[in-house]
Amino acid sequence: MRTRTLLVVLVLSLVAAACAGNDQTAATAAASDAPFGPDAFASVASSNLAVGTERVLITITNDAGQRLPSPDIPITMELWLDGRESQRQTVDGIFMWTIPGVSGLYRAIVDLDVAGTWMIQVTPNGGEPLDPAAVTVYDDPVTPAIGQPAPRSETLTSADGPLDEISSDTDPEPSFYELTIAEAVTSGRPSVITFATPRFCTTSICGPTLDLMRTLAPRFPGVNFLHVEVFTNINDPDNLALVPAVEEWGLPTEPWVFVVDAEGIVIGRFEGLVAGEELAALLP
Numbered sequence: 001m002r003t004r005t006l007l008v009v010l011v012l013s014l015v016a017a018a019c020a021g022n023d024q025t026a027a028t029a030a031a032s033d034a035p036f037g038p039d040a041f042a043s044v045a046s047s048n049l050a051v052g053t054e055r056v057l058i059t060i061t062n063d064a065g066q067r068l069p070s071p072d073i074p075i076t077m078e079l080w081l082d083g084r085e086s087q088r089q090t091v092d093g094i095f096m097w098t099i100p101g102v103s104g105l106y107r108a109i110v111d112l113d114v115a116g117t118w119m120i121q122v123t124p125n126g127g128e129p130l131d132p133a134a135v136t137v138y139d140d141p142v143t144p145a146i147g148q149p150a151p152r153s154e155t156l157t158s159a160d161g162p163l164d165e166i167s168s169d170t171d172p173e174p175s176f177y178e179l180t181i182a183e184a185v186t187s188g189r190p191s192v193i194t195f196a197t198p199r200f201c202t203t204s205i206c207g208p209t210l211d212l213m214r215t216l217a218p219r220f221p222g223v224n225f226l227h228v229e230v231f232t233n234i235n236d237p238d239n240l241a242l243v244p245a246v247e248e249w250g251l252p253t254e255p256w257v258f259v260v261d262a263e264g265i266v267i268g269r270f271e272g273l274v275a276g277e278e279l280a281a282l283l284p
Helices: 002-033 181-185 206-219 244-248 276-280
Strands: 041-044 052-061 075-081 089-099 103-112 116-124 133-138 191-196 224-229 256-260 266-271
Touching: 041 116, 041 133, 052 075, 052 116, 052 133, 052 266, 075 103, 181 191, 181 224, 191 206, 206 224, 206 276, 266 276
Parallel strands: 191 224
Antiparallel strands: 041 052, 052 103, 075 089, 075 116, 089 103, 116 133, 191 256, 256 266
């Protein structure tokens, strides 16, 4: 009887071990199917996409609000017009740090042939697709489009007052405030124009964007680099007001970076995060 009891115990132990092994295998498989975690979802971080070749930004977040993109998790994106599911394009997402070592997002260049509601579905390498995210594509952008003349806006310069009154950057680069936009885009030199408000930025990207400009400017001495503070009254936060140039350029968010060629024509428009190589590719 004792031998039989021991055999039963042994069999039950083996069954339990097998079940535990199956559970572990299932957990491992589930983890590999969800590299971002089980509650991850994709959002479109681009607010002003229009018909044509566009640059789209995608964030991956979980229910706790944590940013999940990682340089170790490559992704692809599938895009289609809502109702036209059979006609899809697939592009690779390129990872970008928003705050180095802390959080990031993905960018991709896409072709949008008609206005309407478009769906974007992210698939992490080795994982299952996330739920599609919807985004509105317009006939025309609200900002100056590529190929259009840059607005000749009159903006504040260091001649108008101390830098701490015209820039919320904690370490403003003086050369970024020597010219108005109007002077820069009619100077016969290319220009990089950054609209940003480091102190009041809602995206946490304004400061890093200006840090990038400080890095790039010495590499391109023949290019005008400008920072346009988004607000006036920056030393009176209760009475902030948009500077006229923000409305003249139709900016719905911040930061924005525009590249204007020597003839004053917009050749690059970047909402939110921009990489140095993206700008350098447009500069002489």
